[in-house]
Each structure stands twice: as C-alpha cells, then as structure tokens.
Amino acid sequence: MLAWYRRVRRDLPWRRTTDPYAILVSEVMLQQTQVARVVPRYEAWLERWPTAEALAAASPADVLRAWVGLGYNRRALRLREACAAVARDGWPREAAGLRRLPGIGPYTAAAVASFAFGEQVAAVDTNVRRVAGRLGVAPEELLPAGAAAEWNQAAMELGATVCGARRAACGECPARPWCPSAGRVVTPPRARGRRAVRFEDTDRYARGRVVAALAAGEGLPAGLDAERLERALAGLERDGLVVRDADGAARLPG
Numbered sequence: 001m002l003a004w005y006r007r008v009r010r011d012l013p014w015r016r017t018t019d020p021y022a023i024l025v026s027e028v029m030l031q032q033t034q035v036a037r038v039v040p041r042y043e044a045w046l047e048r049w050p051t052a053e054a055l056a057a058a059s060p061a062d063v064l065r066a067w068v069g070l071g072y073n074r075r076a077l078r079l080r081e082a083c084a085a086v087a088r089d090g091w092p093r094e095a096a097g098l099r100r101l102p103g104i105g106p107y108t109a110a111a112v113a114s115f116a117f118g119e120q121v122a123a124v125d126t127n128v129r130r131v132a133g134r135l136g137v138a139p140e141e142l143l144p145a146g147a148a149a150e151w152n153q154a155a156m157e158l159g160a161t162v163c164g165a166r167r168a169a170c171g172e173c174p175a176r177p178w179c180p181s182a183g184r185v186v187t188p189p190r191a192r193g194r195r196a197v198r199f200e201d202t203d204r205y206a207r208g209r210v211v212a213a214l215a216a217g218e219g220l221p222a223g224l225d226a227e228r229l230e231r232a233l234a235g236l237e238r239d240g241l242v243v244r245d246a247d248g249a250a251r252l253p254g
C-alpha cells in the first residue's frame, strides 16, 4: 500500500506541510468540497491568514466572506473558534485533545494528530471506512507501525481514486491479493423512484444564497420565496451566521 501510494500520490499542498493549522484548514475545506476546488481556496486562505492566531483575530464576517462557496458556512465560524482556543491554549498534540476543539470531530482530530504530530492513529473518513469494510478489517488493524501519517494518506487516496463507492477498479488495487471483495464489489444502482429534490429547492441552498449575498454587500438575495427566505434567516440567526439589527436588517456577524 505504501509503495503504491508513493508511486501514485497526488502532490497536494497540504501533503507538503506538517503545520497543524494548515492541515486543519485543508481538512475542514475537504469535508465538503472536491480536492481540485479546494486547492486554490486553501492557498488563498493561508496567504490571508497564515496562522491560527491570525484567523482567531479576524472578524466572523470576514471569515464568512472568504468561505463563500465552500459549503456549510458554520464550519468557517467553528474553524475560527477552534483557532481562538489554540491561540489561547496552544495546540493539543493528540487526537483526544484536538477533539475538544470546536467543530473538530474524530476524523479531523485524527487527521491533524497524525499528519502534524505523528500520532499513531487511524483517520477514518467515509472513504477509509469503505476501504476497510471491503477488506473485512477494522481501519485501526491496518495501521503499519510508525507510519500512520503516510498510511492515512494512502488509505484516503485508495478510497478516492481506486476503491470508489460506485466504482471499484480492483485491477489497479495494491490490496487486491488480500481483499475478499476483489472483483466482487457490487455497487447499488442509483436510487430510482424517489424524485430527487432539486438543490435549488432546499433550505440549505437558500441559506447559502443569503450568506453569499450578504458577504457580497448585496443585501438579501432576490428570487427566493418569502417563506423559505424567512426560514433561512431564522436558521442562520440561530446558528450565529447572521445577526439582525434593531430595524430587522440582516448582516454578517462581527
């Protein structure tokens, strides 16, 4: 697996650093957005806020504005809050401590702990869980001694490029000789019957439109039905992404 990874690995900017802040930024961005779209946003973000301290000192409104288009805006505020905790208390160097930071779940904690601090823990995202499931083992059983960081990247790379949810390219897989699922992966047909809800008809879309419009200084977006707009505003206000002035006007916080 490691030899395969060294041969095929994509040269991604967050794979060239052990800076925990840079790694955290990349992992939070990658939770929602494809690698190719994250790369330029990651580089611009680090240029603007090169350290956890710098991000902690930024206003929530600026952070939200810089996040627009990356999905789930709440993550941006949580990332800033995590950096505020780091600026105050320093970096926890183990996954258990990282998990106590705002917005950091078990996967992200393990990713930062292994990539930045060399902790020997498995970072298990949906790709890695699927790969291990097909191999018939627990992800933790696979960790080679002393090589967690590289192993975690390798397992992710395998899940992203070879052992896909919908396409398993078993012929290209370094684990094929040991894999009980080799050549037998059956992917379910795309869900049929249930009519897909257009993204444009979801509350999440409306919330994204509101934050993007406010971030661009355009006021509230046009073209959303009034009820959905109101629901989006109420949800955003509840989550601290939008504040309303005394006269009811909505704006980004801070």
Ligand code: ADE
Pocket: 012, 014, 027, 030, 031, 035, 153, 156, 160
């Ligand atoms: N997706 C989540 N984390 C990743 C990483 N470190 N490299 C590539 N894709 C990822």
